[in-house]
Every structure is written in structure tokens, then in C-alpha cells.
Amino acid sequence: MAFKMIKRLTTNLRQNSFLFGQLVNRDFQQRYKRTALGMAWSVLSPLMHLAVMMLVFSRLFGRNVNHYVIYLFSGNIIMSYFRESTKNGMTSLMSNSGVISKINVPKYLFLLSQNVSALINFGLTILIYFFFCLVDKIEFTPAMFMLWYPIVWFVVMNIGIGMVLSALYVFFRDIQYLYDIFLQLLTYLSAIFYTIDRFPAEMQRLFLLNPVYVNIRYWRLVVIDGIVPSLPYHLLLAGYALLFLGLGAFFYKKYNHRFVYYF
């Protein structure tokens, strides 16, 4: 069934590729063209974030951690990509309600195009990330080629979560605020600026329930330690992604036709 869905999706995308391109173009413009800084902002913003965190936390947590800057940076870029793509995904339907309630277009295209522009942004920050790796004298190992794996599944998961949120957002407008709070809590729970070794072993395992942390850890293992995680760890990543995608697809399938009633 999953295969069928993907096949239908790709034929749909091909038919709508022109529209999709136009939407991506629009979202990209909305993000960059109207600000004086343009794309530089998506570079500056994580850097400032990183600078402040380093200033505050390196004394507190950084002493026993190898390459603490990269440790922080890994957590930071992944978390901010997650934040951006799910939050934009959430509002993607509502902000296009004027069109959706008048023209019969596939609704998920709006969500996907938002995800594409978030992904482009993420790509930019990854470039800076590797520049910092160079500066911090991280050894570049073949293991790094495995980074495509967490990225792909992370994108899939974010799309799934975006689907769930955008559907919910149509029905409940306060999701926006609730989700902000949730993101804040999730940031603290994702071990971005601290290490989890001080927790007892059972507690450490609980961290694996957080898919964002699972992704961050993969990056750190590969980049800082030069280790490719175990096979079950790979499966865990894929599992989370498919779970949320399935959930999102279910929500869309079920409520797709009701959205129009609530705009």
C-alpha cells in the first residue's frame, strides 16, 4: 500500500510539477527576497544562536566534551531545521486557504513546497557546519557519507509531522501557541547543550523516545566520533519517520475534504 501511495504521489507530482515549482519559487521569495539581508540571514541566525550558546554553556557543560562547538552546532542546526519545517508546515494550509477554498488543487503541495524551502535553508546551514568542522580540526572520515541517511528520514518525518499539524491547525487555531511551548520543551529535552552521560542508564534510554534527539545523536556519532551507529539505530530512525508519515497520511486522508469547511 505504501508503495502504491508513493507511486501515486510521484505521478501527481509530475503532473503538478509546474505548479509545485511556482509554489517553491513563491515561498522562497517570501522568505528571502523581501528582506535586505536575503539569504545571509539564514546563515547569520544560526551563527548568532551558536555564539550565545557557546558563551553561556561551554563553561558549564563543555569541559568534558570533545569538540563542544560541533556538539552544540549539531544539535542546533537539526533542532532549528525541525522547528522551521514543522512550524511552516503547520500554517501552510491556513495561509493558502483563500486559494484552497476556491480552486481544486492538491492541498499537500502547499506543505511540500514549504518543506522544500526549509530544506534549502537547512542545506545552507550544513555548509557552515562543515566549515566549522574544518576550523575545529574534525577529522573527515568516510563515515560522514552516511549522513544522507538521517537527513532523508528526517525530511520524511518532518513532512509527516507537518501534515498532522497542518490538519490540526485548521480545526484548532491555538495549536500554534501550544506547539511553540512544546517546541521549547523539546529543545530542552533534546540534549542540545548538555550530555546525557550523567543520567542513569534507564533515563538515557528514555532519550531515544525523542526522534529529534535520535537524529542529533546520529550526527554527533558520525561527525565527532567517526562511528556509524548500529543497524537497529538506523531502523529506529526510519521507524520514526514512517510512523509520522503514516500518521500524517492518515490525517490527510481522513480530514482532507473537511478542511474547506473550517477556513
Next chain:
Amino acid sequence: MNVIDCNDVSIRYITGDFKSIGLKEYVMRKITHNFYVKEFWADRHITFSLQKGDMLGIIGSNGAGKSTLLKAVTGIMIPTGGSIKTHGKIAALLELASGFDAHMTVRENTYLRGAMLGYTKQFLDDKYDEIIAFAELEEFQDYMFKQLSSGMKSRLAFSIACLVDPDILILDEVLSVGDGAFRKKSGDKMMEILSGGTTGVLVSHSIGQVRELCNKILWLDHGNQIAFSDDVQLYCDAYEEFLATKELPETKEDIVKLAEGFAKRTQKLLHDKQVKESKRLEKVLEKGTSESAVLAAIKILQKSKPEALAPEYAGKS
């Protein structure tokens, strides 16, 4: 074969404070069993079918469910009950001026909207100049969309949407877009599309328009189907009488009665008008010099009431 087959369609909105209360409050009220929703049926048991080349006029007062029904026909909404089957490509000219991006140029918006309507890049490249020319926006192509006047926005929306060769054309009050000149142009364009055997659905508050354009009529009131018929003139008469008297017909006889009422009323109106006119003329005559007044009076009588004149004056000019 029916081009549109609308079978027992009902559409329900859930109202109540669903949207406004938000998730937190929703969960709390669910827990305390304090959560209620209200149902609102925008359309109830609507049934009609159209053949190729038909033009349906949908009439009814505000809130009758006309626009909702159109959304169901275009496939934007899925009906709560019943089914709608359509054959062929649909072009819907609903109120389209919304949904543009205010910060993009006219050119970019044209392409974006075209893409949403399912046009290909090739097609848009070919037709772009035509669209802009039709909307009369040649000098504004690189303006931000927000800088346009609302009339210009509607014109652009209309021009993009009407550049198709659809099997089904849906018009929701759009024939009243723009200024007088553009209205005429858009009306002509619609007629051109419709004359090619396209099936049309028109929602209009202008009864004259319905009388003129439609060969079938659907009358809705508060979501209920009052009538679906091909006797357009009869039902338009009845509807106009309904607008005056607010008496909702229930049977076919009521319709006929209403239509008769309308005929009587229009005749009475005509009569009243004539009486008023003759009174006015009388006044004019009273003021005139005697000879010319008598001549004029004879002329008027010859025209409108020859039997009142002595036979020697009746036929003479």
C-alpha cells in the same frame, strides 16, 4: 449522457465554537461533557442533471446554499450526503480575487494562478500577453500586486480563469466584475465560451440575466430545493413574485399562482404607470393654450382610446 449529475446532495457545516475555542478548551469541555456542536445544512437533498449545452441558472436569496452547491460541483467540497458526477473539464469562475500574493508582481501572480488552475508553462507562455491585454493591465505588469486597485485585481483573476476551453463553466456572480466596459467584454467572452456547446451553471441575483441566458432553472431556499425545471420564464415570474410577497411555494399550483400573481402585478404596475402618465398629460393640457391643447388631446385619444371619440375624429390624423 448527463454532463452534471447531482443526486440527492446534502452539505452540512459544523458550526458552534469549534474553531474559536481551540484545542485546550476542546479537551477540557470533552472531559466535562460540556462540548456541543451545531449542525447547519447549507444544502439539503438537491437533485438535478444537465445535458451538454445546457445553461442552468441557480436562483435564491442570500444564504440559500447556492455558492456551497457550486463548490460541491467543482469538487472543492465533498458533499456530506448524495453524490455529484461531472464529465469533462471544469472551469470555475468563483469570486477569485482573493488568494493572490500581495508582494509578488502581476506577472508572477499570473503564472502562479495559472499553474493553480492547471495550465502548463507552455500554455501560459503563449497566452500571457493575451491575459494581460484582456485585463487591460499592460502598464502594470511589474507592479506589486498590492498596488493594484480592487477592480484591477478582479479583472486579472477573471482574465486568467476565462482563458480556457472548458466542458463545464461555473459562474458565481462574476459577470459583475469591473467597470461597465469590462463587464460588457467579460459578458461577451462568456457568451463566446458558452456558444461552443459548453455546459454552464450561473448563480445570479439578476433575474434578467437568468431569463436571458438560461434554459434550466434551479430554485433554492435556505438549502432546500424549491424547484428544478426547464420552464425558466414561469419560475422566474414566480420567483420575482416570491421576492415581493415572501410566500414560499410548496406545490406546482403555488408556482403557477405566484406566476399569475406576478403577471397581475406587472399588469397593475403597467396600468398604474399609464394612469400616472395620463394624469401628467392632463396637467400639461390644462396649462396649454386652448386650441393646441384640444388638438393634442385628440391625438392622445386617437392613440390610446379611439372609442371615446366621435367616429368622425377617430380615424383622422
